Structure formats: C-alpha cells, structure tokens
Amino acid sequence: MLAYIARRIVYVVPIIISVALVCFLLVHITPGDPLVAVLPADASQELAAQLRAAYGFDRPLPVQFGLWLLRALHGDLGNSIATGRPVLAEVMRAVGNTVTLAIAAAVIGFTMGILLGLIAGYFRETWIDKLATSFAIAGVSVPHYWLGMLLVIIFSVQLNWLPAVGAGPSGSNSWAWDWAHLKYLVLPAITTSVIPMGIVTRTVRALTGDILSQDFVEALRAKGLRETGVFRHVIKNAAPTALAVMGLQLGYMLGGSILIETVFSWPGSGFLLNSAIFQRDLPLLQGTILILALFFVFLNLLVDIAQAAIDPRIKRG
Amino acid sequence: MFMKKTTRAALIAALALTTAAAWPRVVSAQTVLRIGMTAADIPRTLGQPDQGFEGNRFTGLTMYDALTGWDLSSADKASVVIPGLATEWKVDDADKTKWVFKLRPGVTFHDGSPFNADAVVWNVEKVLKQDAPQFDASQVGVTASRMPTLASAKKIDDMTVELTTKEPDSFLPINLTNLFMASPAKWQAFYDKAEGADAKAKSQAAWTAFAKDASGTGPWKMASFTPRERLELVKNAAYWNKDRVPKIDKMVLLPMPEANARTAALLSGQVDWVEAPAPDALPELKQRGFKLYANEQPHVWPWQFSRIEGSPWNDIRVRKAANLCIDREGLRDGLLAGLMVPATGTFEPGHPWRGKPSFQIKYDKAAAQKLMQEAGYGPNKKLTVKTQTSASGSGQMQPLAMNEYLQQALAECYFDVKLDVIEWNTLFTNWRRGAKDPSANGSNATNVTYAAMDPFFALVRFLQSGMAPPVSNNWGLINEPKFDELVKKARQTFDPAARDAALAELHAASVDDAAFLYVAHDVGPRAMSPKLTGVVQPKSWFIDFSPVSIAK
Numbered sequence: 001m002l003a004y005i006a007r008r009i010v011y012v013v014p015i016i017i018s019v020a021l022v023c024f025l026l027v028h029i030t031p032g033d034p035l036v037a038v039l040p041a042d043a044s045q046e047l048a049a050q051l052r053a054a055y056g057f058d059r060p061l062p063v064q065f066g067l068w069l070l071r072a073l074h075g076d077l078g079n080s081i082a083t084g085r086p087v088l089a090e091v092m093r094a095v096g097n098t099v100t101l102a103i104a105a106a107v108i109g110f111t112m113g114i115l116l117g118l119i120a121g122y123f124r125e126t127w128i129d130k131l132a133t134s135f136a137i138a139g140v141s142v143p144h145y146w147l148g149m150l151l152v153i154i155f156s157v158q159l160n161w162l163p164a165v166g167a168g169p170s171g172s173n174s175w176a177w178d179w180a181h182l183k184y185l186v187l188p189a190i191t192t193s194v195i196p197m198g199i200v201t202r203t204v205r206a207l208t209g210d211i212l213s214q215d216f217v218e219a220l221r222a223k224g225l226r227e228t229g230v231f232r233h234v235i236k237n238a239a240p241t242a243l244a245v246m247g248l249q250l251g252y253m254l255g256g257s258i259l260i261e262t263v264f265s266w267p268g269s270g271f272l273l274n275s276a277i278f279q280r281d282l283p284l285l286q287g288t289i290l291i292l293a294l295f296f297v298f299l300n301l302l303v304d305i306a307q308a309a310i311d312p313r314i315k316r317g
Numbered sequence: 318m319f320m321k322k323t324t325r326a327a328l329i330a331a332l333a334l335t336t337a338a339a340w341p342r343v344v345s346a347q348t349v350l351r352i353g354m355t356a357a358d359i360p361r362t363l364g365q366p367d368q369g370f371e372g373n374r375f376t377g378l379t380m381y382d383a384l385t386g387w388d389l390s391s392a393d394k395a396s397v398v399i400p401g402l403a404t405e406w407k408v409d410d411a412d413k414t415k416w417v418f419k420l421r422p423g424v425t426f427h428d429g430s431p432f433n434a435d436a437v438v439w440n441v442e443k444v445l446k447q448d449a450p451q452f453d454a455s456q457v458g459v460t461a462s463r464m465p466t467l468a469s470a471k472k473i474d475d476m477t478v479e480l481t482t483k484e485p486d487s488f489l490p491i492n493l494t495n496l497f498m499a500s501p502a503k504w505q506a507f508y509d510k511a512e513g514a515d516a517k518a519k520s521q522a523a524w525t526a527f528a529k530d531a532s533g534t535g536p537w538k539m540a541s542f543t544p545r546e547r548l549e550l551v552k553n554a555a556y557w558n559k560d561r562v563p564k565i566d567k568m569v570l571l572p573m574p575e576a577n578a579r580t581a582a583l584l585s586g587q588v589d590w591v592e593a594p595a596p597d598a599l600p601e602l603k604q605r606g607f608k609l610y611a612n613e614q615p616h617v618w619p620w621q622f623s624r625i626e627g628s629p630w631n632d633i634r635v636r637k638a639a640n641l642c643i644d645r646e647g648l649r650d651g652l653l654a655g656l657m658v659p660a661t662g663t664f665e666p667g668h669p670w671r672g673k674p675s676f677q678i679k680y681d682k683a684a685a686q687k688l689m690q691e692a693g694y695g696p697n698k699k700l701t702v703k704t705q706t707s708a709s710g711s712g713q714m715q716p717l718a719m720n721e722y723l724q725q726a727l728a729e730c731y732f733d734v735k736l737d738v739i740e741w742n743t744l745f746t747n748w749r750r751g752a753k754d755p756s757a758n759g760s761n762a763t764n765v766t767y768a769a770m771d772p773f774f775a776l777v778r779f780l781q782s783g784m785a786p787p788v789s790n791n792w793g794l795i796n797e798p799k800f801d802e803l804v805k806k807a808r809q810t811f812d813p814a815a816r817d818a819a820l821a822e823l824h825a826a827s828v829d830d831a832a833f834l835y836v837a838h839d840v841g842p843r844a845m846s847p848k849l850t851g852v853v854q855p856k857s858w859f860i861d862f863s864p865v866s867i868a869k
Contacts, residue, residue, distance in 0.1 A: 045787050047461055054454040082367055083358065084455045084525060085544060094545070149577055156585035164581040167546060170351070170569055262357075265573045265582075267545045274574070275357035275545070279367075280742045 001308065008304055015297055020072065023289040024065050028282075055081065068286070077287035082279045087287035090272065095254075095291060097167055098261070098268030100175055101192060102253035104185050109193035110246055113200025117242075120201065121208020121234075132201060139198030148191040148263040155187060162186050165265035188264040192257060196249035203245045207238035240311045247303030251296045347566045348867045350849070353582050353591040357574040359548045362539065363528040364499035365444065365456035369711060370768060370858035371592075372459075373495070375570055378859055379550055380427075381497035381533035384418055384437065385490045389853070389861040392612055395668045396857040398491050402432060402498060402534065406490055408811045413485035414468075420476040424557045427532040427539075430502035434472040439501040441470035441480070450516055451504060453524050464492035465773065485809050487816045491771040500532035536561050536863050537568060547571050561863040564851065568862060583607065583844055589867070590845040596654050599844075606847045610854040611840035613658040613665060615769040618714055620704055620723075620762040620834035621779065623752035623793045628761050629700055630793075634692040636831035640678045641685035642730035643836060648722055656842050657714070660835040662828040663769050663776065669817040670772065672825030678835055685730040699733040705757060706764035710741030713766055714839060720764060723836070751786030752793050762834070763792050770858065772820050777804050780827055799826055 052058045056067070071078065077087035113136075120132035156164035168174075168181045175181055211217060211234045220230050254269075261270035269292055276285040354375060356368050364381055366372030378386075386401035388394075402421050409415040424432040442449040444460040445467065461467075466482040467489065473479055482489055504527050511522035531539045534557065537550035548570040552563035571588060573579040576595040583591045584598075584605065594602060594609075602609060620639075622630035630636055645659030661678040664671040694700045706716050717738065724734040737758050739747070747756040748765045757763070767790075769775035778784045780800040784791040803826055807819035827833075845852065851864040 047457065051454060051458055079521075081455070083361060083544065084363075084453075084521070084528070090544070149581070152578070152581045152585075156587070157581050160585055163587050164585045165353075165573055165578050165587060166571065166582075170349070170547070170549070262575045263578050265571070265575070265578055271357070272545070278357055278574070 004308055005305055008301055012297055012301055016294065017069075019293040019297065020069055020290055021065065023286055023293060024068060025061075026289075028061060028064075072287075072290065077290070078283040080276075080281050080284040082275075082281045082284070087283050088291075090284060091269065091288050091291045094267060094269045094272040094288070095295070097175070097266060098254060098270065101185065101188055101261075101266060101268055102250060104189035105192035105253055106196065106246075106250055108189055109196035109249070110200055112193070113197045114204055114242070116197070116201040117204025118208055120205040121212065124205075124209050124212075129205070133205065136198040136201035136205070139194040139201070141198075142194060144191055144195070144257060145259045145263060147194060148187070148260055151187045151191060152263070167265075167267050188260055188266050191260050191264075192253060196246070196253065199249060200242065200246060204238060204242055207241055208234055211237045240307045243310070244303055244307055247299055247306075251299045254295050254299065255292045348564075349567045349569060350565045350590065350862070350865060350867060351569045351571065351588040353571050353573040353579040353588040355574060355576075355579070355592045356572050358545050358572050359542070359570060361528065362531045362542060362548065363453075363456070363524055364440070364497045364531070364533065365460045366497075367459055370770070374859050376548065377497050378535065379537040379568070379862065380531055380535045380539060381499065382424075382535050383496050383498065384420075384493045386494060387855075387857060387859055389855045389857055389859055392853050392855055394856070395664075396615075396855050396859070397669065398494060401494070402437075408485075408487070413809065413811065414482045416480045416482070416489060417473065418478050418480060420478065421557060422476060424534050425555070426500035426503065426534050427553065428500050428503045430500055430532075432498065432534050433475045434478045435475075436498060436501050437478045438470045438472050440496060440498050441467070443499070444496075445469065450508065450520055451501070451523075453520070455524075460496060463495040463771075463774075464489070467492070485811075487808055487811045488772050492773065494771075498534060499527065500534075503527060503530075503532040536563050540567065545572065561861065563863045564866045565862070580844070583846070586846075589849060590843060592841075592843050594842060594844040596656060596842075599654060599842075602844050607844050608847055608849065608852070609842065609844050610852060611656060611842040612854045613856050614839050614841045614858055615664075615775070615856070616712060616766060616839040616858070617660055617663050617769055617775075617833070617835065618657075618712075618719070618764075618766045618837040618839065619660070620764055620836070621792050622833065623757070623761045623763075624795050625752050625793070628752070628793075629702055630761055632692050633831060634688040635694075635700065636834075637676065638685040638688040638692070638730055639727060639732065639834045640676075640831050641681045641688070642732075643723060643726050643834075644680045645836065646680070648719065648837065652718055652722055653715070653837075656840055657837040658840060660838050662824060662835055663833075664824055665838070670775070670820040670824050672821030672823075672828075674825040674828035676829045676831060678828065678831075682729060689731045694731040696731060699728075699731050701733045701735065702727075702762065703735040703737055703758075703760045704762040704764055705737045705739060705744060705747065705760040707741040707744040708738055710744070710766075712768070712839065713741065713764075714837065716764060719836070723834075748790060748792055749786060751791075754786065765792075766839070768858065772807060772823075776820070776823055776827065777808075780804065780823070780832065795832065797830065800830075 056064060075088060079086055080090055116132040116135060120129040123129050152164045155162045163184050167184055217230060220233060258270040258274045261268045262274050269288060273288050276288055354371065356371055360366040360368040360372030360376045362376045366376045382402045384401055384403040385398050387396045388399045389396060402424060403418040404421050406416055406418045409417065420434060420437065426432060439451060443451045443453055444457045446452055466484055466486040468481045468483045471479045480489065504523055507526040508519055508523035511519040511526065513519035513522050529542055536553050536556045538553045540549040540551045542548050550568045552566055554562060556562045573582060576593060579591040580595045580598045582588045583594065599609065622636060624631055649655060649657045649659060658665065662671065662674060704720065706720050707713055708717055710716065720736055724736065727734050737760050744765060747754070748763060750756045767774065778789040779791055780795055781791065781804045782796040782801055785794045786792065800823065803819065803823040807816060807823055810816040810819045841854070841858065848868045849865055850868055851866045853864065854860060
C-alpha cells in the first residue's frame with residue numbers, strides 16, 4: 001500500500017508542473033493588457049512602461065514563468081494588481097469560504113443522492129424509481145443560475161425567511177457555525193448541491209441495480225442472508241465507484257462556482273475568479289487557478305488512495 | 318431586615334427606572350445605511366481607489382478629501398468644482414506653470430494629525446516621486462493619468478503649497494479632485510512598525526496596513542474592513558465642513574456585482590440602497606414603494622470614428638447623417654426603459670462647457686438620407702461601416718442590444734453596419750492602439766464609453782492631434798488644426814469663466830464637426846428603501862451620502 005501511495009504521489013509532480021505551466025500560459029496568451037486594472041486607457045506610454053517593469057511584465061515569458069514558479073514553491077504567489085494584497089491570502093480566504101459552502105452542499109447533495117439512488121436502485125422500474133430518477137435528471141439539468149434566483153425570489157424576496165446575498169451578518173468578519181451565519185449558507189448550499197445530488201443519485205441507482213442483478217446476490221439470499229445483510233454487500237460493492245464520483249463532485253464544488261457565488265455574492269473562489277477575470281488581475285487569476293487545480297489534483301490523489309484502501313484490486317492494477 | 322428589603326426594593330426600582338430611561342436610547346442608538354455596490358470587491362481604501370469612479374464614489378469621497386471637490390448639492394445644475402481642502406488657488410501671473418494653493422485651516426486627519434502643506438507635498442509625492450519612501454506604484458496608474466501635467470509640489474508655509482505643472486494647464490484644479498489626501502502620520506506609524514528586507518518592502522507593508530486602517534480627512538471614517546465582503550464606515554462627527562457631517566451613524570458597503578442579486582437584496586430588506594438595479598425589476602420596485610433615482614451623468618456612449626485615410630467617416634456629410642439617423646428617444650423609451658439621456662454632444666444644454674453648436678443633433682431621417690445621397694449613397698448603394706464593440710463592460714450599458722438598434726436605424730439611411738464584438742478588456746486595450754493597429758480588425762469606429770468629468774477626459778484626449786496613439790485615446794487619429802488651437806487656448810486660459818468659455822467653444826466645434834456618433838448618456842440608476850430621505854442625485858458620477866437620513 002505504501003509503495004502504491006508513493007507511486008501515486010510521484011505521478012502528481014509532473015501533473016502539478018503541467019498545471020502551473022498551463023495556467024500561467026493561459027492567462028498570458030489571451031488578448032488584452034494585464035495592467036488594465038491599474039492603468040487607465042489614457043495613461044502615457046512612459047507610465048505604462050514604468051508599471052509594466054514594476055510588475056515584471058516586461059520580462060520574457062519563460063523568465064516570468066520561472067520566477068513565478070520559484071516564488072510559488074516558496075508560498076509566494078505575488079500581490080494582486082488590483083488590490084495590492086498578497087494573492088495567497090486572498091485565495092486562501094476565498095477557498096475557506098468555498099470549502100464551507102462545498103461541505104454544506106456535499107452533506108445535502110451526497111445524503112440526498114445516496115438515499116435517492118439506493119431507493120431507485122432497489123425499486124427499479126417502479127414509480128418510485130421514476131420519481132427519484134426524474135428528480136436526479138432535474139438536478140443535473142436545471143441551470144444553477146436560474147435555480148439560485150428562483151430560491152432567492154421565494155425564500156428571500158417573497159417569504160423573507162433567508163438572506164439573499166452575503167456570507168454573514170454585518171459586523172462579523174469570520175465564519176461561525178451558528179444560525180446567524182448558517183442562514184446565509186442555506187440557499188447557496190442547496191443550489192450548489194443539486195448537480196452532485198443528481199449525479200450521485202444516478203450513479204448509486206445504476207450501481208445498486210447492477211449489483212442486485214448479479215449472481216452472488218442471489219447466492220447470498222439463497223444462503224438465507226437477510227435483506228439488511230444483502231444491503232451491506234451492495235453498499236460495500238458500490239462504495240468505491242460511488243466514492244470516486246463523490247470525490248470528483250467534491251473537487252468541482254471546491255473549485256467554486258462562478259455563477260452561484262456571484263448570484264449569492266458568496267465570497268468564495270468562484271467569486272474571486274470572476275473578480276480576477278473582470279479586473280484582468282493576472283497574478284490573482286494565476287494564483288487562484290493554481291490553488292484550485294492543486295486542490296483538484298490532491299483530492300483525486302486522496303480518492304485514489306481511499307479507493308485502493310477499500311478495494312485492493314485497484315491497488316494491484 | 319425591613320431596611321434591607323426596602324433598600325433592595327429601592328435599588329431594584331432605581332435600576333429599573335435607569336434601564337427604562339436608557340432603553341429608548343439603546344433601541345434607536347445607531348442608524349445604519351447598507352449599500353449594494355456593483356463592484357465585485359471593495360474599491361481600494363488606501364486613498365487612491367481603483368474601479369474607476371465607483372471607487373472614488375465609495376472609498377474616495379467618503380473617507381478622503383482632495384484639494385478641490387465637486388458640488389454635489391443640486392440635482393438640476395451641472396456639478397462644478399468647488400474648494401475642498403484648499404480654500405483658494407491662483408496661477409502665478411509671471412509663470413503659468415506655478416500655482417499657489419491656500420489650505421483650509423483647522424482640518425485634522427481621522428487619526429488626529431494635522432492636515433497641512435507637508436501632507437499635500439507627501440501626497441503628491443506618493444504618486445509622482447519615485448524615490449520618495451511613500452511612493453506606491455499601484456496608486457500611480459489611477460492617479461497620474463488623471464492629472465497628466467502635474468510635476469511637483471513645494472511647501473511655501475504650513476498652510477500654503479506651490480504646485481508646478483509641466484506646461485501651462487488651466488485644468489489643474491479640476492484634475493486635483495482625483496488626488497485624495499491620506500494621512501502621512503498614520504502611514505509613517507505603519508512604516509516604522511513594518512518589517513521588510515528594504516525600504517521598498519517596508520513601504521509596501523505600510524500601505525497594506527494603511528489600507529486596512531485608513532485615515533483621511535473625509536466625512537466618514539473606516540470602522541472595519543473585510544476584503545471582498547464589506548467595508549463599514551462611521552460618521553466623522555468632527556468633519557471640518559459642519560454642513561456635511563453625516564446624518565447617519567454608519568454606512569456598510571457590500572460588493573454585489575450581479576444586478577438581480579442586488580435587486581433581490583433590496584427587495585428582501587437586506588440592504589437599503591442598490592446601485593444599478595436590474596432594469597426589468599423597476600416596475601416591481603416602484604410598485605412596492607421603493608424610491609428610484611436617476612440623473613444625467615457626465616458620461617457618453619458613442620461611436621468614435623476612424624479618420625485615417627480611406628475611412629468612410631472622413632466625409633462630414635456621412636458623420637452628420639449618422640448623427641441625424643438615430644431615434645434616441647425611441648432607444649430611451651423602448652430598449653432602455655427610460656434609463657438614458659439622449660446625447661447631443663459630450664455636454665448637454667445647461668452645462669458650462671456646452672457652447673452653442675450650430676449643428677443640432679436630433680432625429681431627422683429625411684435630412685440624414687439627403688446628406689447620404691449627397692455623399693453618393695442610396696438604397697442601391699449602401700455604405701458599409703464596421704464598428705468594434707464589446708458584449709459587456711463598465712459603462713457600456715447594453716452594448717449589443719444598443720448597437721443592434723443602431724444597426725437597424727442606420728440601415729434606413731443607407732448604412733450597412735457590421736459589428737465586431739470582442740471581450741471588454743480587449744476592446745479597452747485596443748482603444749489605446751488606434752484605428753491603424755491590426756487590433757482594430759479593419760473597424761471604422763470603436764464603441765467605448767467615456768467619462769466626461771474634466772476637460773482632458775471629455776475632450777482633449779480625443780480631439781487633440783497629439784493625443785493620437787500611442788499617447789492617448791485619439792483612437793481615430795483626428796487631426797484638425799482647429800481643435801488643436803482651441804485645446805491650447807482652453808489650457809492657457811486661467812480665468813475660470815474664460816476657461817469655461819474656451820472649453821465651450823471647443824465642444825461646440827466638435828459637435829459641429831460631428832466628431833463622434835453621440836448616442837446616450839448613462840443616468841446612474843439607483844433604487845432605495847422608502848425610509849431614506851435627503852437623497853440628492855446630482856448630475857455626476859458621485860453622490861453625497863452626508864445628507865441622507867433614515868426615517869424610524
């Protein structure tokens with residue numbers, strides 16, 4: 001197992017370097033001026049050159065990449081052009097908010113998804129299955145943006161039960177797991193949860209149906225195992241694949257959703273990306289993409305390791 | 318025992334009475350105004366805000382003052398420059414590059430340190446003197462280009478400073494509205510405590526600390542700041558201008574870039590005031606009793622014509638025809654639901670720089686068709702023109718829909734309009750490169766909106782031949798000697814009334830030349846709770862929060 005983990009970690013290194021290179025190049029090859037956030041369009045050439053030199057944008061691209069990567073390895077992602085604040089601090093604060101949102105959405109989405117999937121799988125081709133499947137399809141298909149606005153209209157504007165935007169009450173500078181803060185989380189978390197809920201429902205339904213149709217289940221039943229025992233076997237066999245799907249979904253959620261976070265003004269990584277793109281704040285954009293990509297890579301690594309721990313066949317493969 | 322009981326009862330009664338007396342004060346202790354901004358982040362708080370004039374509106378003019386300011390007291394008259402931290406100013410009669418500013422006595426920064434000539438010199442040098450300890454490159458871009466001729470500052474005495482410009486420039490007092498005075502004492506305290514490898518690193522650390530605990534002389538003081546989430550300001554009861562001491566105790570600024578989210582936050586009572594509500598929600602907002610404010614802004618939504626060789630816009634008949642072919646009232650009342658003012662130039666009647674153009678921009682399709690026919694075009698020989706625009710962008714209003722409206726309207730005057738739609742930041746970058754640059758992609762016009770607060774921004778950078786790329790925003794490379802002469806005349810006329818007259822002459826000349834296709838002015842729509850009173854929305858990008866009250 002340790003050798004497997006070591007091998008997986010070694011595989012991650014070139015992926016990280018490639019991710020760093022791609023995210024560095026992507027924001028450089030797009031048209032437009034990286035100093036647009038601080039350099040008005042009528043700034044003189046002299047001023048533009050001065051600022052370009054101050055931010056290091058006058059250097060050759062490979063040199064910029066090398067310096068950026070070297071600093072990044074030391075935990076320095078530079079300062080935001082727009083705000084002057086350290087990129088790492090900006091990103092970590094935003095990621096913290098996104099993680100909070102992702103956790104809440106995962107709890108809702110995965111719980112609902114597993115439940116609906118198991119029910120649908122056990123009652124395949126019945127009206128219960130059709131209802132659960134319709135719910136799952138709706139979850140995957142409905143536009144986030146639209147659902148978010150709908151929830152806001154119903155629960156904030158009409159009923160006035162929950163706040164429409166923000167991440168906490170006035171005067172509060174950090175997150176707390178109390179109702180004063182949680183009520184800000186409810187609507188964005190529900191909105192974020194619908195896609196993972198739909199995907200997990202469909203995955204678990206398919207897995208459950210497949211497993212239930214296999215011969216060993218019949219054998220277990222023939223041996224007189226009670227249905228709860230059969231259920232445990234179903235869960236155990238479905239878990240690795242379901243876990244992989246949930247890991248990926250969690251990865252997507254940790255990446256933040258530009259649309260959902262913008263609709264709810266939730267100050268997470270999606271909101272930060274939106275802001276960085278809008279302001280064409282290259283250091284912030286690069287730093288945010290890099291951190292999110294790293295999250296995704298490490299989450300995949302964790303999922304791989306967890307899968308291997310649950311199912312030794314994967315380790316051998 | 319009896320005495321003890323009596324004493325205890327008396328104490329309880331006294332406590333109850335005291336509490337009861339204090340209760341109403343506690344309940345109504347603090348009035349709070351919560352504002353949903355269109356920005357995705359709190360504009361920079363260290364004295365020179367980013368995010369354009371929205372930045373100046375919320376973190377510039379609230380916490381800071383400049384030597385000169387804007388009169389924001391009237392909704393009817395154009396906002397004009399008035400004394401701010403300087404009470405008076407005068408250009409040197411012998412050397413027109415030198416100005417003397419008399420400073421307002423008795424003004425202190427929020428940290429209690431005095432505002433004086435040293436503070437002015439320090440603030441000028443924070444953006445102009447590269448070897449000054451407080452020089453901050455990140456503040457230069459949003460400042461230096463707004464006062465392009467300012468060269469240096471010198472202390473004459475504690476309450477007098479001399480500012481020097483690179484060339485005679487009568488626009489300086491107007492440009493100085495953009496230089497906000499931050500507290501040198503507060504910054505120095507942060508600098509002394511800062512850690513860093515060298516003076517530059519310490520300076521950067523000091524500015525970072527200053528941004529979190531800012532100190533200006535403005536009517537609002539920073540109370541707390543959570544980047545990207547909220548900025549809380551409290552009233553400065555000791556503000557030097559007693560007429561502008563805020564009536565509200567606290568103002569909370571919340572970034573909400575999405576129009577529907579802002580509107581929902583207002584409708585649900587989460588905020589009291591939103592900038593730019595979703596246009597399709599206006600009827601509901603009205604119906605629910607929310608107050609709507611809008612007024613003509615110093616802002617122009619134009620097509621800026623290419624005047625390079627071979628451009629179809631080099632024929633003044635064509636330029637005039639386009640200006641006469643647009644039903645701006647129809648655009649306002651239909652597509653934009655009233656949220657625009659038809660543009661008949663950069664400045665409208667009533668503005669001191671309007672002048673008296675002889676060419677009246679209005680909707681006159683017959684006249685437009687006649688001009689086009691005189692220029693050699695007609696139903697069977699259409700003139701193809703290409704315009705570069707964006708799908709969105711700050712100040713661009715609704716660029717795609719508006720350009721499609723223009724496309725249809727101009728088709729009736731024998732124009733065949735092609736649109737080249739690109740991303741907003743790219744369009745903005747291309748703006749500096751000019752009509753000859755490959756980035757123009759063969760376009761004969763560009764559609765970038767502009768602020769018209771001061772003469773340089775509104776007129777000079779577009780009309781003066783020397784402002785052609787790469788120097789500034791004369792994208793179309795206009796080269797009209799008359800404009801150059803009038804720019805020079807305006808810059809070198811130092812009596813304010815005579816300077817305004819010279820600017821009016823320049824503006825009238827640009828309208829008579831149909832220099833742009835003038836379409837619309839934005840109106841800065843905002844919606845707010847009916848509990849708010851005292852709101853005056855001036856003809857400006859800015860607004861004064863001081864007179865605003867909240868009814869109980």
